[in-house]
Amino acid sequence: MIKGRIETPWADVDDQVLVKSDGFPTYHLANVVDDHLMEITHIIRGDEWLSSTPKHALLYDAFGWKRPQFLHMPLLLGSDGKKLSKRKNPTSAFFYRDSGYLPDAFLNFLSLMGYSMDNDKEIYTLNEIIAEFDPKKVGSSGAFFDVKKLDWINQQYLINEVSENNLWDRIRTWGFSDEKMAKLMPLIHTRIKTFGEFIELCDFLFINNIALNETLLTPKSTSKETAMMVAQAMIWSMEKSEDFGKKGFEEATHNVAKAFGLHHKKIVMKIAFATITGRHQGPPLFDSIDILGKEKTRARFLKTIEFLGGISNKKLHILTKAWNGGDCSALVSAAPQDG
Incomplete structure (x- = not known):
């Protein structure tokens, strides 16, 4: 059809x-x-x-x-022009919900993937697309998952569907609920000297884009390649345990340290801290993971891998085999020294 x-x-x-x-x-x-x-x-x-x-x-x-x-x-394509991959991209609708996108805007965006309404209309309701849907209008080639386009559509919905008087209520429900704050306050109570330090200390729990730093992600002369493998192994460990919460995250750091033969506190924890927060210090990391949530936690490690250059398919195959065998120590390398 x-x-x-x-x-x-x-x-x-x-x-x-x-x-x-x-x-x-x-x-x-x-x-x-x-x-x-x-x-x-x-x-x-x-x-x-x-x-x-x-x-x-x-x-x-x-x-x-x-x-x-x-x-x-048509397949959804990533920025590299290849099929949108769970290994490289956040592919869960929950990630976009947790990142602050409106459900109706996200649905509108997805319906544009490989489909076009009459007169190139881009903003429309679900009822409109149901009434006008025609499978003959579905494209036959891959559709680019354009996050910039998603941002634009979501902004239109924010402007036109959420009033100024209702905006804070929507933001509070999304990210500043009483339930979330009740979990967060014990983590920062003894760590802030003024109320003004609250956001400075906890911004990573609310913003979508963490400012990554290569130096922080490669502690103690760790190579970028090793840091990327650590990040990938963290994802695998939590996926295997089906636990992206506090317990699963903590177990993953120990599993990875053991598999790679790396110092848990000085290497693995520093990579994990820099990945999640963009820093090497802050609120207790394991407790923070319960607040951050599965989808954002996973996305942060994917972002670190992308930021450091990515893992080739060949190296991923080698890493997979070593990880499944329980010993990745032979893959660890130090960062090249200047001079």
């Missing part, structure tokens, strides 16, 4: 395994049977599944079932 009729030669359809040796069905068989039993009439999925569609169509035919309509949506 988006790309029109697509024909695939038989020679390009491989001999797919449908049932594994343990008797369980593979994804392709389970997917088709499940969709049929649920009486699915339209399958909307990303372009990366286009190559699997001939297999699914043949299975429908083999069972004598009516094929559903297939719509393959």
Whole structure:
């Protein structure tokens, strides 16, 4: 319905395994049977599944079932022109909610990804797009996830949908709730000398863009490459434990220090502190993580990796293998010395 009729030669359809040796069905068989039993009439999925569609169509035919309509949506692309990757980008809607974007503005922005309204209209309500939606208007090429465009749309909603009288209430609900402040006050009570120091000490819990510093991220002559691997391993450790809170974060710092053979306090904690706060001191870090939240915590480590130059696919493969083996010490390197 988006790309029109697509024909695939038989020679390009491989001999797919449908049932594994343990008797369980593979994804392709389970997917088709499940969709049929649920009486699915339209399958909307990303372009990366286009190559699997001939297999699914043949299975429908083999069972004598009516094929559903297939719509393959354009992929969301990152700033590098490649598919938006969870490994490199914040991809959770919760991240954008926690960063202060309005739900209606975010939905408006997402609907623009690979789609265009009549007269190139860019600001519209959900009811408007429902009333006017036409799958023929969905683009066939990848859609660039343009954060600057998202910022502009969100600003329009802030100006036009949130009154001046209601603005502080919305900001307070977003980031300065009584519940959040009750968690934060014990962390700063004995650390501030004046009320004016509150924001100076805690700004990292409210702002979206931390001013990263290469020197702080590479303590004790740690190389940028090692710091990036530490950041990536922190994410992996918390993902494995499914805990991006205080306990999971603290355990991750110890897991990473052990795996890389690095000093926990002098290296790993300093990298973690600089990643989360942009500094090497501040409120208790582990307690602060519970306030910052999962999505922002994860995004901060991704930002550190990007800031320091990024990890190539080859080096990521090596790191993955070493991390899964529990020993990354051979990958640790010192920063090159001048002269």
